[in-house]
Amino acid sequence: MEEVENKINEARRIARQIEQALSNGDWEQVAPDSPRLREEVGIPARLHENIKRHDSFDTEKALNKFIAATRPARRLSVVYKYAAAVACLVMLGVGYYFYQTTGGTDPRSGLLAQSAYLVLDDGKQVELNRQMQMDYNGLRIINTNEGKVSFQHEKESAHVSPNKLVVPEGTEYTLQLSDGTNVHLNAGSTLVFPSVFGKDARVVELSGEGYFDVTHSGVPFIVKSKSMDVRVLGTTFNMTAYPEDPVVTTTLLTGKVAVTCHSQTDTTTRTTVLTPGLQARFQPREGVLQVDSVDVEEQTAWRRGEFTFEDVDLGSIMTIIGRSFALNVTFDDPELQDIKCFISIQRDKGYEDILKIIHMATGVKFKKDGNEIRVYK
Structure with a gap:
């Protein structure tokens, strides 16, 4: 397992070098002693024309050339499945460079979508497409221009009410709850939460995917979904619970969480406790709970x-x-x-x-x- 991880890290390191080379046009930092590489691939300004001359691009062959030109022979045993990331990133850099220099299609095309919005307890819908501040039932709701909305209140003065943050497909949004907990919601997600938490528990309901950075407190923080509940005191974790997906997951980054799963086929519940680096995967239809060690950086890559x-x-x-x-x-x-x-x-x-x-x-x-x-x- 350690050998595989080392190969993955090596592929990622080379990929970062290639992306940097494509952005500044300098292959020297990737292969300082390899004029052959520059001959085969070309400087960034010519990359697009070089590729256009071929109807298909043999990524495995290109990758082998790159490895042969840049790594000593004794280190050529990189597994293709993992090193393929390098070839993919090379080609991605090529396409991106072409867009930048030719004024072609906007590389961010497809990102424009309906903005996130709040649904307050009286049914009022608040669009989060602009910077704003509003007072509501003893609360101050502040939306920044950086994709984050927060709920602030004075002690004992705010009215406890249910609210919902809706994040449509095509966008992401961050919510700061009244206790200071931050929740980053992925596309196509909703979070139901109270304006102010009670004294016995801090409970929210998730549909979709959320990255939770929970403020530590003696009051338990509970995330409920249709098939999985997560209970913590203060920690960082990622939870995926899209209703249409066959698997619900919780991945722990820091702290400790207790996970309770609810089967769709019977009334049996299944529980487990996660420590950092573990992921609980639950299949609601089959009632199967599995716990595995995972790469938390990969599981939370969407946050970056x-x-x-x-x-x-x-x-x-x-x-x-x-x-x-x-x-x-x-x-x-x-x-x-x-x-x-x-x-x-x-x-x-x-x-x-x-x-x-x-x-x-x-x-x-x-x-x-x-x-x-x-x-x-």
């Missing part, structure tokens, strides 16, 4: 604006991309959903570049019609 998929099936990848860019994805052949892929991509490259990378890594094709994406061979 990244898509990181290590040997993940294309169906799952396209579900995440569809939510993130408010796209409806359909597959011509269900078997295409089972294709595995290993890629690491910055979200702000835009979905068009991301689909190009997936095409290069898997061979599948995409056809766009409005916000509809068709996947075919």
Whole structure:
């Protein structure tokens, strides 16, 4: 396991070097003694034209050339599945460079979507598309221009009421609760929360995905979803509970959490306690709870604006991309959903570049019609 992790880290390190080289046009930092590499790949200004001369791009061959030119022979045993991230990032950098220098399609295309909004206890809807401040039932609601809304109150003065933050597909948003807890919600998520927490428990309800940085207190903090509840005192964790997904997960970064799962097939509950680096995966339909060690950086990559998929099936990848860019994805052949892929991509490259990378890594094709994406061979 340690050997595999070392190979992954090495691939990521090389990928970062390549991205930097593409951005500043200097291959010297990647291969200072390799004029052959510059001959084969070309300087960034010529990368797009070089690639256009070929109808298909053999990523494995290109990757082998890169490794041969930059690494000593005794270190050429990098597993292709993991090193493929390098080739993907090279090609992503190529596409991004072309957009920047030719004034082509906006690389952030697809990110524009309906803004997040609050639903207050009286049904009033507050759009969070601008900076604002409002007083409501003893509360002060402040929305910044940095994608964060907070609830502030004076002790014993605020009216306790239920509220809901709705984050549509294609966007993300952060909420600071009245106790100082920060919740970052991913695309297509909602959080129901009280304006002020009671003395016995701090309870919120999640549908979708949220990254929780919970303020420590003697009062338990409980996140409820349809199939999984998480109970903490103060910690950092990521929870994924989209109603349409077959698996619900909680990944712990710091502290300790107690997880309780509810099966859809019977009344039995299943419980476990997580320590940092562990993930609880629950399949509600089957009633199966599994706990595994995971790479928490990969599991929370979305918080850093990244898509990181290590040997993940294309169906799952396209579900995440569809939510993130408010796209409806359909597959011509269900078997295409089972294709595995290993890629690491910055979200702000835009979905068009991301689909190009997936095409290069898997061979599948995409056809766009409005916000509809068709996947075919």
